[in-house]
Amino acid sequence: MKQFKIRRILLERGAEKDSLAQKIFKKLPNIPIENVEPDELALIEDIEEMDKESLRIIHFNGEFLKSCPGTRRYICCGYKILNIGINCPMDCSYCFLQSYVNQPSLRIFTNLEDRLNSIGEVIDSFPDSIFRIGTGEFTDSLSLDYVTGWTDFLLPFFSNRKNCILELKTKTSFIKDLIKSSHRERIVVAWSLNTPRIIANQEHKTASLKNRIIAAGECQKAGFVLAFHFDPIISYQGCADEYEETVQLLERYINPESIIWISLGSFRYMPNLKWAIMKRFPGTNIFNGEFVPGLDGKFRYFKPIRVEMYAKLSERLKKWYDDLGIYLCMESDDVWRQSLGWSPKNSAGLSLYLDSRVKVIFG
Numbered sequence: 001m002k003q004f005k006i007r008r009i010l011l012e013r014g015a016e017k018d019s020l021a022q023k024i025f026k027k028l029p030n031i032p033i034e035n036v037e038p039d040e041l042a043l044i045e046d047i048e049e050m051d052k053e054s055l056r057i058i059h060f061n062g063e064f065l066k067s068c069p070g071t072r073r074y075i076c077c078g079y080k081i082l083n084i085g086i087n088c089p090m091d092c093s094y095c096f097l098q099s100y101v102n103q104p105s106l107r108i109f110t111n112l113e114d115r116l117n118s119i120g121e122v123i124d125s126f127p128d129s130i131f132r133i134g135t136g137e138f139t140d141s142l143s144l145d146y147v148t149g150w151t152d153f154l155l156p157f158f159s160n161r162k163n164c165i166l167e168l169k170t171k172t173s174f175i176k177d178l179i180k181s182s183h184r185e186r187i188v189v190a191w192s193l194n195t196p197r198i199i200a201n202q203e204h205k206t207a208s209l210k211n212r213i214i215a216a217g218e219c220q221k222a223g224f225v226l227a228f229h230f231d232p233i234i235s236y237q238g239c240a241d242e243y244e245e246t247v248q249l250l251e252r253y254i255n256p257e258s259i260i261w262i263s264l265g266s267f268r269y270m271p272n273l274k275w276a277i278m279k280r281f282p283g284t285n286i287f288n289g290e291f292v293p294g295l296d297g298k299f300r301y302f303k304p305i306r307v308e309m310y311a312k313l314s315e316r317l318k319k320w321y322d323d324l325g326i327y328l329c330m331e332s333d334d335v336w337r338q339s340l341g342w343s344p345k346n347s348a349g350l351s352l353y354l355d356s357r358v359k360v361i362f363g
């Protein structure tokens with residue numbers, strides 16, 4: 001997988017002195033820099049295009065560590081998001097960012113490293129809680145690591161804390177810098193997985209399934225704990241056989257014993273995302289299915305379809321290994337029971353379950 005092309009740097013006033021901005025300038029010495037104002041309004045066409053070749057360097061004044069918004073009325077996992085940036089250089093047709101962002105370009109928050117101490121104070125002030133933290137919610141955790149060096153400073157910072165884990169979620173095979181690091185403790189490297197067909201047709205510019213799983217295997221051999229996310233699971237004719245292919249590849253390259261969790265989530269979307277997708281990917285067939293609006297306003301597959309997909313995939317995964325920490329993302333108590341045979345009942349129950357996985361794997 002090749003590194004992504006960066007055409008220009010947009011430097012927001014106020015970010016020039018941030019330590020991460022200085023490092024990025026050194027890593028991209030030949031890329032032109034344009035100075036921009038923080039509150040400059042973007043053209044609507046630029047937002048729709050998302051401008052994935054411009055790196056916008058931003059001094060972020062908001063909160064870096066936030067609770068995952070989850071979704072109302074469904075069981076959520078109590079995750080925390082470390083907000084390192086927004087948007088990513090890959091281009092999945094279903095990406096929710098297409099209807100979420102109100103500014104284009106790859107937005108990197110360059111005062112992150114300078115604010116680590118205050119993030120640490122928050123974590124340290126709740127010594128009896130477990131913070132499950134991820135950077136892959138509004139961007140991909142590794143796709144721009146070769147430019148930002150995120151892993152250089154995030155790994156030592158989080159490995160030293162006993163009441164948290166940092167999950168790096170990716171669809172790339174960019175693990176070179178990660179593996180060079182000497183820190184493994186409390187770090188989880190996670191891959192989003194799908195069928196080879198969905199990856200080829202919907203997850204544009206991402207690593208192939210095989211390359212993702214090979215990269216995961218190399219990380220595991222280098223001592224990292226792994227996680228996987230089958231999300232979004234997409235229903236189409238013959239998908240069961242193709243999800244089977246994905247599991248077979250996992251069996252071939254991965255030792256299941258040090259997997260901390262595997263999540264399953266079906267394709268879901270807010271109505272405005274559908275229009276953004278149809279505009280950017282008019283040929284996509286991801287809406288060919290029976291969708292119904294959920295309690296949170298998002299459209300999901302009709303419940304029996306979701307239950308069947310989760311039940312089949314989880315049973316297959318359990319045949320591989322019976323202790324994979326399988327959980328469902330944003331589903332109800334009855335979908336849990338019908339597809340997995342048990343339920344954590346509510347979001348607090350799911351948090352406790354995932355915290356217990358952290359304790360089993362990391363102690």
Ligand code: SF4
Pocket residue numbers: 087088089090091092094095096097138139140171
């Ligand atoms: S990798 Fe994630 S953030 Fe990037 S386009 Fe795909 S879904 Fe969106």
